Amino acid sequence: MEYPHQPVLVQEVLDSLLTARDGLYVDGTVGTGGHSEKIAMLTGRKARLICLDRDPEAIDISRQRLASFKNKVTFVQQSYAALDRVLSDLSIERVHGILLDLGVSSYQLEHCGRGFSFNRDEPLDMRMDPRDKVTARQLVNRLGRKELEDIIRRYGEERRARRIAKAIENTRKRGPISSSVQLANLIRSIVPRSHGPGAKDPATRTFQALRIAVNRELENLESFLSKCPELLLKGGRLVILTYHSLEDRMVKKAMVDWERGCTCPPDLPVCKCGKAPLFRRLSRKGIKPSREEIEKNPRARSAMLRAAERI
Numbered sequence: 519m520e521y522p523h524q525p526v527l528v529q530e531v532l533d534s535l536l537t538a539r540d541g542l543y544v545d546g547t548v549g550t551g552g553h554s555e556k557i558a559m560l561t562g563r564k565a566r567l568i569c570l571d572r573d574p575e576a577i578d579i580s581r582q583r584l585a586s587f588k589n590k591v592t593f594v595q596q597s598y599a600a601l602d603r604v605l606s607d608l609s610i611e612r613v614h615g616i617l618l619d620l621g622v623s624s625y626q627l628e629h630c631g632r633g634f635s636f637n638r639d640e641p642l643d644m645r646m647d648p649r650d651k652v653t654a655r656q657l658v659n660r661l662g663r664k665e666l667e668d669i670i671r672r673y674g675e676e677r678r679a680r681r682i683a684k685a686i687e688n689t690r691k692r693g694p695i696s697s698s699v700q701l702a703n704l705i706r707s708i709v710p711r712s713h714g715p716g717a718k719d720p721a722t723r724t725f726q727a728l729r730i731a732v733n734r735e736l737e738n739l740e741s742f743l744s745k746c747p748e749l750l751l752k753g754g755r756l757v758i759l760t761y762h763s764l765e766d767r768m769v770k771k772a773m774v775d776w777e778r779g780c781t782c783p784p785d786l787p788v789c790k791c792g793k794a795p796l797f798r799r800l801s802r803k804g805i806k807p808s809r810e811e812i813e814k815n816p817r818a819r820s821a822m823l824r825a826a827e828r829i
């Protein structure tokens with residue numbers, strides 16, 4: 519079968535993540551299983567791989583894709599923010615490596631019919647986990663103008679958030695905004711299209727913002743980062759791929775703080791807190807895909823890989 523999603527920075531992920539042939543690994547965002555298939559192929563018979571995704575369709579697809587490795591792979595439909603609970607249910611305390619490849623998969627954008635993309639007319643849903651209560655349609659039609667504006671500005675880094683929120687407020691008076699194309703056209707009618715290479719559709723940032731809000735993506739990442747040091751063995755690796763600056767800033771800050779250890783104010787001449795470093799960063803700047811990779815795989819365009827080793 520052809521999988522619509524091409525995994526990003528595959529070799530770099532494997533090089534950063536795998537330290538023990540028969541180790542215990544977690545893919546916290548298995549998607550359509552591109553990275554996990556490679557992890558399963560490159561690890562030994564006694565290795566174990568635990569695959570999580572919030573999206574039940576992603577779990578179904580990767581379960582089929584990884585069927586030949588079923589003796590060593592376990593699938594759980596759960597948020598990676600609940601990884602501590604998932605591991606304790608499996609009687610596992612700590613693992614050798616955790617991978618997170620954040621954001622949406624090409625499968626979700628192109629095939630799942632839940633309104634992640636504005637290129638096809640779909641209901642405005644955007645829930646990764648259909649058990650969640652709040653949809654993008656509810657946010658767009660029910661939130662106050664100011665709240666909408668804040669979401670679009672903060673999560674979409676959209677300068678025209680105010681105008682977009684106002685236009686939504688005016689339009690919904692005449693009836694609910696219920697489809698992806700309806701919303702995209704509304705945004706396109708007030709945000710001018712930029713030109714030149716790499717120019718994005720004017721609706722991109724607002725769609726990103728709604729998706730982040732519906733799925734509470736930053737809250738999940740924050741919660742995971744606060745638990746992560748407890749979940750890795752000494753020498754174990756954390757590898758995170760991010761696709762926008764909000765997430766990347768959070769990951770970078772967590773890794774810098776872990777590496778520093780000490781939390782005393784910088785003007786204190788000697789350390790009083792006595793906190794030891796928890797991680798060593800594998801590279802200070804992070805890793806970005808090459809131009810060749812971006813040409814072949816547009817999803818790689820904004821990717822940033824950061825990795826750190828538990829000490």
Ligand code: SAH
Pocket residue numbers: 523524525526546547548549550551552553554570571572573576596597598599619620621622623624646733738
């Ligand atoms: N590495 C995968 C692609 C991952 S795409 C591959 O090679 O195929 C990102 C995936 O993360 C999506 O399937 C999405 O449903 C999932 N996801 C997003 N937030 C999540 C969360 N909090 N917990 C678990 N999965 C999440």
